Amino acid sequence: MAERTIGxxxxxxxxxxxxxxxxxxxxxxxxxxxxxxxxxxxxxxxTGGYRTSNFTSDDALAIDEAxxxxxxxxxxxxxxxARQVQLTVxxxxxxxxxxxxxxxxxxxxxxxxxxxxxxxxxxxxxxxxYSQREGAFAESDVRTASLIxxxxxxxxRTALALVSANRLNEQLQLAVASREIIGEAKGIIMERQAxxxxxxxxxxxxxxxxENRKLREVAEDLVLRVEAREQDGRAD
Amino acid sequence: MSTSAHEVLEAAxxxxxxxxxxxxxxxxxxxxxxxxxxxxxxxxxxxxxxxxYDVLAQAINERYVEVGGNHPVPYREDLI
Numbered sequence: 001m002a003e004r005t006i007g008x009x010x011x012x013x014x015x016x017x018x019x020x021x022x023x024x025x026x027x028x029x030x031x032x033x034x035x036x037x038x039x040x041x042x043x044x045x046x047t048g049g050y051r052t053s054n055f056t057s058d059d060a061l062a063i064d065e066a067x068x069x070x071x072x073x074x075x076x077x078x079x080x081x082a083r084q085v086q087l088t089v090x091x092x093x094x095x096x097x098x099x100x101x102x103x104x105x106x107x108x109x110x111x112x113x114x115x116x117x118x119x120x121x122x123x124x125x126x127x128x129x130y131s132q133r134e135g136a137f138a139e140s141d142v143r144t145a146s147l148i149x150x151x152x153x154x155x156x157r158t159a160l161a162l163v164s165a166n167r168l169n170e171q172l173q174l175a176v177a178s179r180e181i182i183g184e185a186k187g188i189i190m191e192r193q194a195x196x197x198x199x200x201x202x203x204x205x206x207x208x209x210x211e212n213r214k215l216r217e218v219a220e221d222l223v224l225r226v227e228a229r230e231q232d233g234r235a236d
Numbered sequence: 237m238s239t240s241a242h243e244v245l246e247a248a249x250x251x252x253x254x255x256x257x258x259x260x261x262x263x264x265x266x267x268x269x270x271x272x273x274x275x276x277x278x279x280x281x282x283x284x285x286x287x288x289y290d291v292l293a294q295a296i297n298e299r300y301v302e303v304g305g306n307h308p309v310p311y312r313e314d315l316i
Contacts, residue, residue: 171261172261174265175261175262175264175265176265178265178266179264179265179266179267182265182266182267183267186267201267201290201291202290205290205294205311208294208298208307209297209306209307212301212306212307213301214298214301215266215294215298216265216266
């Protein structure tokens, strides 16, 4: 069986290990510890919709994607209800959904989708376990899936928190650099025009409006001009 | 009833598609010194002190500049 993964967590990492690799271990763990498991996948909800971040074989990926395309199926139901969902393939009788058709074609009989929770009542993804055995998942399988789902949840949540902390850090660094240059420009204007700090800001913002450029750029130009003149003065 | 200054800003922020956090970060980058809580309560109309209206207006205007607009949000001196 081909064991592979598609780009999932992008550059998200926990320690030195990309989230993608960690989640791949999770699907493999589920595949080997849940007795009835044939294929396992993880669905993640993103701003752009749903995607399968990891899977143990191509059939799981195909069944997942059929669910995203038809906007229905056990993994989406688990995600949206934030509850574990167990479904027998073709249980709807004559009315076969897209999920039923694709799952049947892959030889699956039942599926167990366990939500990965962001907050109480809000899921961020789902761990999907597809089985080819007849009958429902054993009670012990359902429990094991819940436990593995909890572990996967912790990984995903930690990775997301790290990403947002890094992003905030970068934004603050940029913001502080911008404040600094604007503060310098205001100081120059205050000295030249013997005005207040607020009046100096007005000078910059009017120039920004007149030239339709960002205030930071206007401030930067002013500071660079003054610095260049000072250097010329020293060179003389 | 005339629209008050903070309502002008709040409406412009929403129109510009800026989240509150984005606005505060840009306001801070422009030299604004009030905490997110104070700015938030000002925009909601529940702050008593006068705020850096023009710094907030500038932050929103710069978002418009990015998408080809030219400072559509009025500054304090332009408010009637």
